[in-house]
Amino acid sequence: MKLSKLYGIGVGPGDPELLTIKAYKILKEVDMIVTPRSSEDKRSLALLTIEGIINERKNEPIVVEPVFPMTKDQAKLDFYWEKAREEVLKNMKDMKGCETVAFITLGDPSLYSTFYRFLKIFKDVVDEVEVVPGVTSFSACSSIAKTPIAEGNEIVSIVLDITGNDNAVQIIKNSDSLIFLKLKNMDKIKTMLGNKKAIIGIKVGFKDQKMFFGGLNELQQPDHYLSTLIVKKEPQD
Template structure:
């Protein structure tokens, strides 16, 4: 009998922010797939889940190269990862893929799900708290209220797309603010959204950093896990 494949969101960083359902699944699975980058050792998602791992769980690290136009450009590495996961499931093992934040929100898990969704396997996806939700609660910063329109924007998007999204929004969340922090800050300033902004890097993790005056820090380098919450004045 084939095992069950779980996609588990482990939240932004604090292990206490995992859901009860996520913790139960982590404790029950036979194998944990821990995504890692090609350049770094270890897995942030795995470190967050560490307090809940059972002693004999098997940890499998997989590298998932980032590609644009996934359906057309997925690489041999992705195919090999899929093959490895299916082999474990065919052995009857329950397998979990750990991901930061929520599995269906700007997550590598989405691509893994697409690899497996048409295979004869059972998939259960367990939601997690996205970083911006945790930051809003931590900072006492309402993300939206009343009839506010919220834009959730990857800072890696083309500047013209960011501009259009901000034109339509009352409040905004900008994620992955790292490569172009200065440019993003300038765009927010043009929309009168820089002075109300708060940036949190590595929320809930070691080396967490909070920046209120983003214009004063816009030349600095940031960690990939950096998020801005802001609103129009």
């Protein structure tokens, strides 16, 4: 039992209109869509983004929503990855003629997504792989704010967590523009950077998105993990 093609598709930050034309065409035709969620009681936000496309289709695809918990416990992660593999393979077997699968992820598949781990555990049953890029949350944030992330020779760095990360601290010191994803430790960031010009986007692209602009010291720790902070190292206007 083999797939003729596996797609890794970035569906953007949450706004269906930011989906690429290529992603749209593939999702209109693919046999199965795999979309991760963080727990059994939560919906996949990536799936929510493409619901309109699924509703447009004449033939409904199989949709598999495996749970990939947000944890650093490797044993727990291995358990859920194996469970996801079994679930997808079972659906492939049950659906006669299932030849193409799209694994969808918010943002871009090549940036802090679960797609490449998924590819690793499925490479033995896949003949061909294609990755379709997507719009990132920080691109969407900068567009809404009408503020460039970087110009000229400015250095841009992306940081996930600064806790106990000496490399991240050094990178922050040497960068002109900083992007913090899944924002944590806001107070520590303020201490390190002072009152620099900043943008925070929460659930950017979704109907309940929130955007905040101003000096870093004026902004509060976001209450949702889908949060993006962009800091420019230049004097506050």
